[in-house]
Amino acid sequence: MREIQDQDKLDLHRRKFQLDEVFSEASLKKMKLFKVEKGEVLCSKGDRLSHMYFLTEGKMKIFALSPEGKALILRFKTPFAIIGDVEYVQDTEVFHTVQFVTEGYMIGIPLDDLRKIEGGNTTFLNFLLEIITAKFYTETNASTLNMLYSVDVRLASYLLSLSDDGKGSMFHEEMHTSSLQELADVLGTSYRHLNRILRQFHEDGILERKRGLISVKDMDRLREKADGNIYE
Template sequence: MDQRIAEYLQKYGLSDLFPDRVREEMYIAHYASGERLFSQDDEAHKMYFLVEGKLKISMLSPEGKRLILAFKSPFDIIGDVEYVRDCHFINTVEAVTDIVVIGVPYSGLRQNMADHAPWLQFLLHTITEKFETKTRAMNFNLLYTVDVRVASYLLSMTPTQQMLESTSLIDMADLIGTSYRHLNRVLQQFEGAGWIVKKRGKITLLDRAALLEQAGQNIYE
């Protein structure tokens, strides 16, 4: 097994969870900022453990709108629900920053961990959290105004930098559940307040403290 995998498992308290035969099937993968790990309805064959960086999870609504469900930071698991349900990927997952994940095939988990009580308890805990997150996300648009959602989105998408590509404001509007016109109006308000600068397809954050105050708390996290 890669020494880096052993170090990550130890870091996140998972050293005793997996037998050696499962560890031997694990591998490390890197994804660049903006790269998609998989799309909604893709076939699911492996589970990912997020150990470095930040992910964005979104879904396509019945109305054809792509909505943000959550942003995830380490430690988190992607593909656990699909593993249990034996179904295609439910959501779309993209890297917000450069990320590192540990991949492990479903086949090895099913062969070696199907009756392993600590693993089943671990899955139960993580999947319960996922459904709580999804419930909060689905109610989100009813609870928060657009300016709060925009502020939170800008903060969540720029965890390590001050600039965000804004070439597709229509996509951004869909993700936070509003119209392009309303989004543009809020961005103009933020720019007028001196919190951001929107220029040449980019949004530069000038006052993160003001945006944090607007968001109240970083609600997408």
């Protein structure tokens, strides 16, 4: 992650999501713009965040790790998403790992400055309440998806979540078959069972497996398989 020294670009990202209406002038002056690369980990469980971050461009995934090191996808996040809101309120360590699945931009502001400047700002506190409530809803939805739906539905939902718009209308990702064990862990299934489902998706014309890559061929059928679910 690197800071972008471009005030005009920072102002553009800030105004796009109307942060000027939430934060005081003193806080706005503390904000910085950061560029993040695909695959970069923003924070891991147990870390202490120094900033509150606002995702203004790109996509990231939030996941938990089991004691055995297996990942469980909680949700994907697209703009406008916030990292550090719960940590700000509770003054706690990071509970989940956050990783970028595309390159992107974030606005960051030091948590210490927020506490000093905005502690009594009711507009800011109401803003946080709305964000945290929405986050609780999406996490509950993802947990329900992981517990109650079959693996084929979870796989379709996962692939839709990787699309540019979160609806599967602009899918560009391809997966290497070498990463299938990791994907099986994420979906809470075995490598063998995931392979059976991928084979069925291939036979149904939804996916294509070629030269060690898996790509989506029929987005409409994939959406049908997801049955209205998505990890967002």
